[in-house]
Amino acid sequence: MFAGKRVIALGDRDGIQGPAIAECLQTAGAQIVYMGTECFV
Amino acid sequence: MYPPVLRSAACLLVHTPHLVRHGSKPSRTLPPPPCSPPAAYTAALRDYPAAVGYPPNQVFIGNLPPDALYETPQPWWRHPLEGAQPEGPFGPILPEPLFLGWLKAADPFDLVLLEEQFTASLAPQLAAHPLGGAADAARLGPGVPLATLTARVAAGQALPLMLDERLVGAVLPGHAHDAALAPSVLLENLAAKASAALALRRALAPFAPDAPPLDALTHILSASEEAVGDRYNRGGGNLAKAIGELAGCTNASGCDIKAFCAGPLHALIIAGSLVATGVAESVAVVGGGSLAKLGMKYESHLAKGLPILEDCLGAVAAVVGRDDGHSPRLRLDVVGRHPIGAGSAQQAILEALVVAPLARAGRRLTEVDKYATELQNPEITAPADRADVARQNYRLLAALAARRGEIAPDALDAFVRAHGLPGYAPTQGHIPSAIPFLPWARAAMQAGTLRTAMFLAKGSLFLGRMTTLADGASLLLEAPG
Numbered sequence: 305m306f307a308g309k310r311v312i313a314l315g316d317r318d319g320i321q322g323p324a325i326a327e328c329l330q331t332a333g334a335q336i337v338y339m340g341t342e343c344f345v
Numbered sequence: 346m347y348p349p350v351l352r353s354a355a356c357l358l359v360h361t362p363h364l365v366r367h368g369s370k371p372s373r374t375l376p377p378p379p380c381s382p383p384a385a386y387t388a389a390l391r392d393y394p395a396a397v398g399y400p401p402n403q404v405f406i407g408n409l410p411p412d413a414l415y416e417t418p419q420p421w422w423r424h425p426l427e428g429a430q431p432e433g434p435f436g437p438i439l440p441e442p443l444f445l446g447w448l449k450a451a452d453p454f455d456l457v458l459l460e461e462q463f464t465a466s467l468a469p470q471l472a473a474h475p476l477g478g479a480a481d482a483a484r485l486g487p488g489v490p491l492a493t494l495t496a497r498v499a500a501g502q503a504l505p506l507m508l509d510e511r512l513v514g515a516v517l518p519g520h521a522h523d524a525a526l527a528p529s530v531l532l533e534n535l536a537a538k539a540s541a542a543l544a545l546r547r548a549l550a551p552f553a554p555d556a557p558p559l560d561a562l563t564h565i566l567s568a569s570e571e572a573v574g575d576r577y578n579r580g581g582g583n584l585a586k587a588i589g590e591l592a593g594c595t596n597a598s599g600c601d602i603k604a605f606c607a608g609p610l611h612a613l614i615i616a617g618s619l620v621a622t623g624v625a626e627s628v629a630v631v632g633g634g635s636l637a638k639l640g641m642k643y644e645s646h647l648a649k650g651l652p653i654l655e656d657c658l659g660a661v662a663a664v665v666g667r668d669d670g671h672s673p674r675l676r677l678d679v680v681g682r683h684p685i686g687a688g689s690a691q692q693a694i695l696e697a698l699v700v701a702p703l704a705r706a707g708r709r710l711t712e713v714d715k716y717a718t719e720l721q722n723p724e725i726t727a728p729a730d731r732a733d734v735a736r737q738n739y740r741l742l743a744a745l746a747a748r749r750g751e752i753a754p755d756a757l758d759a760f761v762r763a764h765g766l767p768g769y770a771p772t773q774g775h776i777p778s779a780i781p782f783l784p785w786a787r788a789a790m791q792a793g794t795l796r797t798a799m800f801l802a803k804g805s806l807f808l809g810r811m812t813t814l815a816d817g818a819s820l821l822l823e824a825p826g
């Protein structure tokens with residue numbers, strides 16, 4: 305599903321963080337074009 | 346070495362519904378002053394009795410134990426605590442009009458103007474308040490005519506301070522060509538200063554009998570959320586000294602500790618270290634309210650039919666001193682730090698802040714009675730589709746305990762209930778990061794119902810765009826004896 309797709313990975317400091325999302329999707333063949341972690345509190 | 350102990354801890358709230366429009370989000374999305382906000386916004390602001398009766402606020406000031414929230418019907422805003430009092434063992438919930446007086450008292454450059462009749466009504470109240478006094482009332486001055494305020498606001502030269510539909514004050518710029526001294530920035534800084542000074546007074550004698558009196562304190566560390574400075578040094582700081590001056594701590598000096606939301610925990614560790622080494626006999630750690638975070642999620646609250654729940658500034662103060670034989674001990678041998686090379690994955694952060702320091706002390710995760718982590722009130726965050734932050738963090742801790750074989754995988758919820766806390770603190774940045782539990786832990790340890798509590802706070806350094814790193818700090822508190 306993610307193979308060959310370009311992905312923007314936006315994570316949550318208290319949830320799933322950007323690097324974790326990116327690593328999962330890279331393993332699935334996606335290209336990470338932007339990765340970040342934000343804080344919502 | 347002088348073993349450091351927690352001599353006192355204070356937590357107070359200031360109900361400031363009319364300052365919400367000056368919070369970061371409302372100020373960017375509402376029509377700018379002097380235009381009035383939309384009727385739906387105004388109608389959603391809570392009055393003082395509603396803020397006082399709000400169960401999470403009662404927990405914050407010590408009138409209701411945190412675990413009582415598990416049994417309190419939700420939504421909490423629809424179920425105010427019957428007979429709720431504005432004064433609690435940890436501090437008060439202060440009303441807005443009085444706080445505008447303290448904003449003026451905190452202003453040494455006459456940049457806060459208060460209308461003269463309003464000032465006259467405030468002076469005796471400020472003088473008589475247990476946290477106030479004659480000196481605060483004298484700092485109000487005579488006030489100014491309403492016409493002066495109206496003219497300055499109409500000319501775009503000042504930020505209006507309103508109570509209901511009435512213009513009662515204004516904040517002037519500190520310099521015509523310095524963005525760091527704009528009225529909005531000064532209001533933010535003064536709100537932090539005034540609320541922190543009130544918390545500091547509350548954490549010292551005579552309110553806190555185990556803490557020194559005002560004029561005996563020698564060190565203050567402020568971990569407030571603000572940026573005090575000018576155009577040549579926008580974050581110059583040392584609000585700590587200004588806070589101490591306002592509070593009346595004539596023998597104190599201090600400095601600021603800045604680490605986003607982990608600031609207060611870093612400050613607590615440093616305070617303990619200053620006492621342990623003999624550099625200081627007692628150190629106050631203070632955190633003033635965050636005006637910028639008022640109304641942060643107001644749009645979600647309006648959309649979901651809630652009142653605007655982010656209407657309170659929170660302030661905390663804790664005094665660390667030498668061992669008096671009956672105060673909880675700061676275990677400086679069980680301090681967690683988050684090294685730069687550890688990475689920002691949740692597991693890495695918890696390993697650094699929890700597992701590593703406990704392991705050094707030969708303890709398992711299950712051997713800490715209570716963990717205090719991000720304690721944001723979930724009723725504030727849920728309408729914005731943010732999860733229950735406290736529960737999320739506790740489940741991560743529980744998952745780590747399960748991964749380490751300390752608990753069974755199906756015992757996560759039981760771990761959260763036994764070792765965690767419900768979220769109850771206002772979303773005031775550093776304020777909900779672990780430290781609201783300090784007075785609860787102190788009281789329980791002195792009563793013999795709690796042996797150990799670990800405080801862990803996280804800081805979102807990446808928000809400042811200087812690093813992609815997060816940060817954190819942790820400290821174990823232990824009952825005396």
